[in-house]
Amino acid sequence: MADQSFDVVVIGGGPGGYVCAIKAAQLGLKTACVEKDATLGGTCVNVGCIPSKALLQSSHLFEEAGHGLAQHGIKVAAPGLDLAAMLARKDKVVQQSTAGIDFLFKKNKVTRIQGTGRIVKAGEVEVTAADGAKSKVTAKHIVIATGSEVTPLPNVAIDEKKIVSSTGALALPQVPKSMVVVGAGVIGLELGSVWRRLGAEVTVIEFLDRILPGMDGEVAKQMQRTLTRQGMKFRLSAKVTGAKSGASGVALSVEPVNGGAAEEVKADIVLVAIGRRPYTNGLGLKEAGIAIDNRGRVVTDGHFATSVSGIWAIGDVIEGPMLAHKSEHEGVACAELIAGQKPVVNHDVIPGVVYTWPEVAAVGRTEEELKAAGIAYKAGKFPFSANGRARANADAEGFVKVLADARTDRLLGAHVVGPMAGELIHEFAMGMVFGASSEDIGRICHAHPTLAEAVKEASLMVTGRQVNL
Ligand code: NAI
Numbered sequence: 001m002a003d004q005s006f007d008v009v010v011i012g013g014g015p016g017g018y019v020c021a022i023k024a025a026q027l028g029l030k031t032a033c034v035e036k037d038a039t040l041g042g043t044c045v046n047v048g049c050i051p052s053k054a055l056l057q058s059s060h061l062f063e064e065a066g067h068g069l070a071q072h073g074i075k076v077a078a079p080g081l082d083l084a085a086m087l088a089r090k091d092k093v094v095q096q097s098t099a100g101i102d103f104l105f106k107k108n109k110v111t112r113i114q115g116t117g118r119i120v121k122a123g124e125v126e127v128t129a130a131d132g133a134k135s136k137v138t139a140k141h142i143v144i145a146t147g148s149e150v151t152p153l154p155n156v157a158i159d160e161k162k163i164v165s166s167t168g169a170l171a172l173p174q175v176p177k178s179m180v181v182v183g184a185g186v187i188g189l190e191l192g193s194v195w196r197r198l199g200a201e202v203t204v205i206e207f208l209d210r211i212l213p214g215m216d217g218e219v220a221k222q223m224q225r226t227l228t229r230q231g232m233k234f235r236l237s238a239k240v241t242g243a244k245s246g247a248s249g250v251a252l253s254v255e256p257v258n259g260g261a262a263e264e265v266k267a268d269i270v271l272v273a274i275g276r277r278p279y280t281n282g283l284g285l286k287e288a289g290i291a292i293d294n295r296g297r298v299v300t301d302g303h304f305a306t307s308v309s310g311i312w313a314i315g316d317v318i319e320g321p322m323l324a325h326k327s328e329h330e331g332v333a334c335a336e337l338i339a340g341q342k343p344v345v346n347h348d349v350i351p352g353v354v355y356t357w358p359e360v361a362a363v364g365r366t367e368e369e370l371k372a373a374g375i376a377y378k379a380g381k382f383p384f385s386a387n388g389r390a391r392a393n394a395d396a397e398g399f400v401k402v403l404a405d406a407r408t409d410r411l412l413g414a415h416v417v418g419p420m421a422g423e424l425i426h427e428f429a430m431g432m433v434f435g436a437s438s439e440d441i442g443r444i445c446h447a448h449p450t451l452a453e454a455v456k457e458a459s460l461m462v463t464g465r466q467v468n469l
Pocket of ligand 1: 049153182183184185186187188190205206207208211212213238239240272273274275276321322323352353354355
């Protein structure tokens with residue numbers, strides 16, 4: 001490949017990188033995106049958000065067909081599972097999504113360079129193609145968008161067959177009889193739900209004394225109850241210290257965190273989901289003088305500029321939640337900054353969603369965070385069991401919880417466990433961006449009967465104005 005020069009070269013074609021590249025090109029900058037994998041879209045599109053949501057939807061329908069229809073007066077025989085077809089559908093969804101990004105690159109005239117990028121110095125990236133051929137790409141601006149990788153668990157070697165990461169858990173050729181999930185975070189609960197619904201006995205082993213760390217405590221308690229009722233087992237305050245993989249499965253040694261004897265726990269499949277860490281292997285950060293922090297994250301000035309002028313960083317590789325939409329948002333803002341605009345990224349209003357059933361969604365502060373910060377707040381909490389639409393849908397588990405400043409009533413946070421929580425949360429996100437009070441949301445006329453009325457009622461409850469509870 002001949003040497004090439006650009007205004008912007010983005011390293012990484014995930015949701016942060018590809019969006020940044022498209023936006024930069026739309027703003028008139030000559031842009032390239034370097035991606036090592038054969039397809040664009042990164043972890044999210046290839047082995048993360050998109051395939052997991054495909055399997056969550058398919059497995060939810062399987063469970064509904066098996067257990068959810070009788071209450072509606074619909075009689076069906078027990079459903080059969082064609083796992084190969086389910087996985088093939090998932091692969092097709094991924095393929096459609098990656099092809100969509102190819103189309104967008106062509107439409108927006110982004111040059112795609114396939115290979116692994118290494119920053120030589122400001123203005124210069126070396127790309128090594130799969131066949132080892134090297135080429136030089138020069139650019140006024142380099143954007144690091146290399147994302148994250150699975151955090152390994154000491155003494156538990158991932159082989160993607162019996163001991164899998166989220167990647168292997170999206171492609172198991174058969175439903176395991178038993179599965180142990182290490183880590184009760186987002187990946188563990190989502191993919192644990194998929195395989196439980198398809199018939200596996202799922203046990204989640206979590207280091208902390210609670211699930212879903214970082215989320216509101218009440219929400220985590222409710223979800224643990226709900227998932228337990230669905231058949232998922234939890235062992236909290238326990239750590240996995242080793243694994244032996246054999247023909248009959250995996251034997252894990254599990255120890256109580258607070259001391260006590262180690263115990264052996266056996267499973268056909270073990271899913272390691274203890275978090276992700278920034279991916280910067282071979283990127284040449286050190287040699288290029290780019291500062292990283294003690295967690296391996298690229299240090300920025302809060303506006304995506306790294307310690308080296310002309311080199312920027314966005315997404316999982318920098319501070320903040322490792323979420324595709326956060327990366328996308330930063331990608332757009334970074335391109336706009338490079339183009340001389342003055343974008344604003346409101347890092348206080350980044351929603352998070354767990355796509356279990358019911359879903360969990362959150363934006364802003366948790367009750368625990370407000371207490372720790374000494375901020376006086378008022379709370380409103382409305383159960384879906386009091387919402388007509390949720391009852392009509394036979395899907396009335398969970399609640400909407402609103403936290404607002406005790407003095408000004410300004411929205412500080414919102415937490416939803418329930419049907420369509422991941423959609424409902426955006427009403428609060430919008431309110432928070434516009435500096436709304438809980439009363440503002442409560443006084444919006446919401447269509448009846450909708451799940452969104454629970455958003456309205458919970459907001460009204462903050463100031464004692466609720467009607468339907
Ligand atoms: P996580 O950080 O959400 O959860 C990891 C869990 O593992 C924590 O509860 C932690 O306490 C526990 N843990 C850590 N070490 C352990 C050990 N040795 N033994 C037992 N438990 C241990 O990480 P997860 O679920 O792997 O997800 C990785 C990233 O991907 C997160 O940043 C997450 O936000 C993101 N993601 C987001 C999704 C979404 O937005 N729906 C879906 C999937 C992933």
